[in-house]
Amino acid sequence: MPRQNAPLADIQVNKAKKKEKDYKLSDGGGLHLLVTKTGGKLWRMQYRFDGKQKMLSFGAYPAISLADARQRREDARKLLANGQDPAAVKKAVQEAAVVAAAxxxxxxxxxxxxxxxxxxxxxxxxxxxxxxxxxxxPAFGSKPIVEVTAADVRTMLLKIEARGTIEAAKRVKVICGQVFRYAAAHDLIQHDPSAALKPSELFRKVEKRHFAAVTDPKELAPLLRSIEGYTGSIETRCALRLLPMLLMRPGELRHLEWSEIDREAGQINIPAEKMKMRTAHTVPLCKQALAILEEIRPLTGHGKYVFPSTRSAERPISDNTLNACFRRMGYDSDTVTAHGFRATARTILDEVLGFRPDIIEHQLAHAVKDPNGRAYNRTAFIDDRRKMMQQWSDYLDSLKAGAKVIPISKAA
Structure with missing residues (x-):
């Protein structure tokens, strides 16, 4: 009958000394402590799998205690009982950890x-x-994507909501979901953890509103004077002054590039890929707008963007820059927004200056169709629009100068 070794004791493992050659202290069940001639103490397990003698390493003592080593031995024996090679399983786990870390x-x-x-x-x-x-x-970019949980995403989204930007939180959630689904498609994760976070259940209810806009000329006049007197950076001041004139969406104005400005023709040519409706658009430039662009040209004309960010010339000013300026002027978001100037122009051009609605809508880059149901091209009514844009800017100048204002009701 083979001799049975007594299990190891903690004190025996602790006091094991190095010798001239490596030696083993057996704990039974294939587990032993290898004491090296340099004084190292390494936990090993010998076992047979598929008819072959194999060795499994558990780590070094004292980082791995005797109790830890015994638990790992039992885990390995369970794998063997289920027909699995513990060494192969360990290798697969290590490789998965490397993939996760990367x-x-x-x-x-x-x-x-x-x-x-x-x-x-x-x-x-x-x-x-x-x-x-x-x-x-910043919230969880450094975590392996397989470890990012719905709770991580929810915590981040609620912090964004707490700043009063629910729409931003919703857009951020959409981005997270797209990244998670991309990872799932490449077998990096099993599912999208953000899918369970329903905006209707996660965020507080808010009333949908149109962009706040000043449509009364009497109220527009002091707003224009506030814009003229704003004392921010020249990039911001020029963008603010152009905003009421050009009828462009704030994003189109912020991303305006010098290459899109045709000085000789006196117009901006925005390519289709930058437009909301994916249709190329032309913006006639009045003399006031040309003067503002010449004012900023010496400062930013050597770069890509007309209104670059102060942090990086490779990016335009942020989407919150213009609205933040109005808050500093004392106008809250229920009174004035950057996007609202399009509604301002639409109302006054129609009801005060008497321009045809279809010409106004075309200048706003809305989906205007001809009598045959076809979309007008970007140069349609260009002469009428050029005249309208100059008259609009002249009207804004008259308001700033304190001209007599005709109420909309009487104009109509």
Missing amino acids: STFAIVAGEWFQKRKPEWVDSHAVSVKGRLDNYIL
Whole structure:
């Protein structure tokens, strides 16, 4: 009958000394402590699998205690009982850990962004990149994507909501879901953990409103004077002064590039990929707008954007810059928004200055169709629109100068 070794004791393991050669102290069940001639103490387990003698390493003492080593031995024996090779399972776990470490949310999000970017207009790509950099990556970008939970996403979204930006939180959630689904498609995770977070249940209810706008000329006049007297950076001041004139969406104005400005023709040519309706658009430039652009040209004309960010010339001013200026002027979001100037122009051009609604709508880059149901091209009514844009800017100048204001009701 083979001799049975007594199990090891903690004191025996602790006091084991090095010798001239490596030696083993057996604990039974294949587990032993290898004491090296240099004084190292290593836990090993010998076992047979598929007819072959194999060795499994558990780590070094004292980092791995006797109790820890015995637990690992039992775990290995369970695998053997289920027909699995403990060494192969250990290797697979280690490889998965390496993959997970190399697949952080930030890395996966970066891959997703680069693949999707060619499909987007520049303004949308900048917006997505900003939300990744400002909200998502600081929250859990360094975590392996497989470890990011619904709770991680929920915590981040509620912090965004707490700042009063529910729409931003919703857009951030959409980005998270797209990155998670990309990871699932590449077998990095099993499912999208953010899918369970329903906006209707997660965020507080808010009343949907149109963009706040000043449509009464009497109220518009002091607002224009406030804009004229604003004392921010020249990029911001010029953008603010152009905002009421050009009828452009704030995003189109912010992302305006010098290459899109035709000085000789006196107009801005915005390519289709940058427009909301994916149709190229022409904005006639009045003399006042041309003068403002010449004012800022010496400062930013050597770069890409007319209104670059103060942090990086490779990006335009942020989407909150213009609205923040109005808050500093004392106008709250229920009174004035950057986007609201389009409604301002639409109302006054129609009801005070008497321009045809279809010409106004075309200048606003809305989906205007001809009598045959076809969309007008970008140069349709260009002469009428050029005249309208100059008259509109002259009217704004008269309001700033304190001209007599005709109430909308009488004009109508």
